[in-house]
Amino acid sequence: MDLDAYVAEHRGEWRRLDTLSRRRRLSAAEADELVVLYQRVATHLSVVRSRTPDPSLVAELSRLTLAARAAITGPAAFDWRSVPRFFTHSLPLSLYVARRWWITSALVFLAVSAVLAVWVIEDPGVAGAFGLSDSDIRALVDHEFADYYSEYDSHVFGALVWTNNAWISVQCLVSGITILPVFYLLWQNALNLGLTGGLMIGHGGAGQFFGLIAPHGLLELTCIFVSAGIGLRLGWSWIVPLPGMGRAQSLAVTAVQSMVGAVGLVGLLAVAGFLESFVTPSALPLLVRDAIGLTVWLAFLAYVFVLGARAQRREAAAPERSELS
Incomplete structure (x- = not known):
């Protein structure tokens, strides 16, 4: 023709x-x-x-x-009946189908952070290479790390945390189409966590470090891992298209799935921000604060792996109504 x-x-x-x-x-x-x-x-x-x-x-x-x-x-009328389905089916399914990507991102991130922390602990000269003097380290361990969580009013601090984490997640999601920027963003955060953790642990602040990180950090870091995993999956979808699809169609389908996950991350990061601004600096016993953070994190994992797996089985049983490939 x-x-x-x-x-x-x-x-x-x-x-x-x-x-x-x-x-x-x-x-x-x-x-x-x-x-x-x-x-x-x-x-x-x-x-x-x-x-x-x-x-x-x-x-x-x-x-x-x-x-x-x-x-x-004409424009379709909004159906309120779709709201429960979004939370019980579409959202957990979108997070579940990307699980291999964000679990792998989490394992690599934590391994890199652990190696950096051990390096900082074993080699006192590493902190100096990052421009930190002995007085800077002492101030961090003695009060600055703990003061960070109570420096601002809880409401203001929660909004700042939510905005910052949402921005990191958006960057991971959007830049995922080209893949490499996601690794750079993860490296920056792994470097910060490893350096801070190494300094705190190496100077007797291990209990304080893990105690203050756990209430919010479990969910907060998981949200970042999820956004990175979704972004990487989006980029991979045009390199290796989904079965039976061309590159453009595979990218379009995965992009829709990614948007569903992105909407869910907004709410999850709000929960993480609430924990960091109200639970972490609270007067509750440390074990209680950590237990709250652990409970919320386990609830999120159960939400994804129980409801997500169930939703995937439903999709497989009714492929003609499939939302996700």
């Missing part, structure tokens, strides 16, 4: 469909014309895809057919 000749022959119909799709009000004749043109352009799209799949033309025709379909059917 001569693609240039095909485009020249049907360009007028495509422009007319685009014009009608953009109008807010249509006469009866124009509405009928819109339906006919939509059917024709959908056929054109099928022909182009099967014979000469030019990416730019396929994208243009796909946009036209989607816009025309929206103009014909």
Whole structure:
């Protein structure tokens, strides 16, 4: 098929469909014309895809057919019945299908942090290489690490923590399409955790370090691992497409799945921010604070692995209604 000749022959119909799709009000004749043109352009799209799949033309025709379909059917009304399904099916499923990616991210991150911490503990000169003097280290261990959690009003601190962690997660998700930036972001956070942990442990502050990190850190770090895993899975989806899909379709499907997970992370990071601003600096006994953090973290894991696995089984049993591949 001569693609240039095909485009020249049907360009007028495509422009007319685009014009009608953009109008807010249509006469009866124009509405009928819109339906006919939509059917024709959908056929054109099928022909182009099967014979000469030019990416730019396929994208243009796909946009036209989607816009025309929206103009014909009108905006869908929000169905409140979909809200429970989002939390009991779609969200845990989106996190569960990416589990191998974010579990691997977590294991690598923690291994790197542990190696850095041991290095800092064993070699006193490492801290100096990062520009930290003995007085800086002493101040960190004596009060600065603990003061960080009570420096601001709890409400303000919670908002700051949530915003900061959300920004890190957004960067991991968005940059995942190119993969490498995710590793850089994880390295930065692993370096910070390893350096701080090594200094605290090496100077007698191990109990304080783990005691203050545990209430919020378990969930907070897991959220970062999840965002990194989802981002890496998104990038990998166009390198190695999902079974039975081309690169563009695989990327599009995975991107939708990623957005579902991103919405869930907003709420999870809010919970982590609440723990860090209200539970970590509270007057509760240390063991109680840590128990609260551990309980919330285990509840999240149970949510993902119990409901997510159940949702995946449902998808496998009813592939024609599958939300995730």
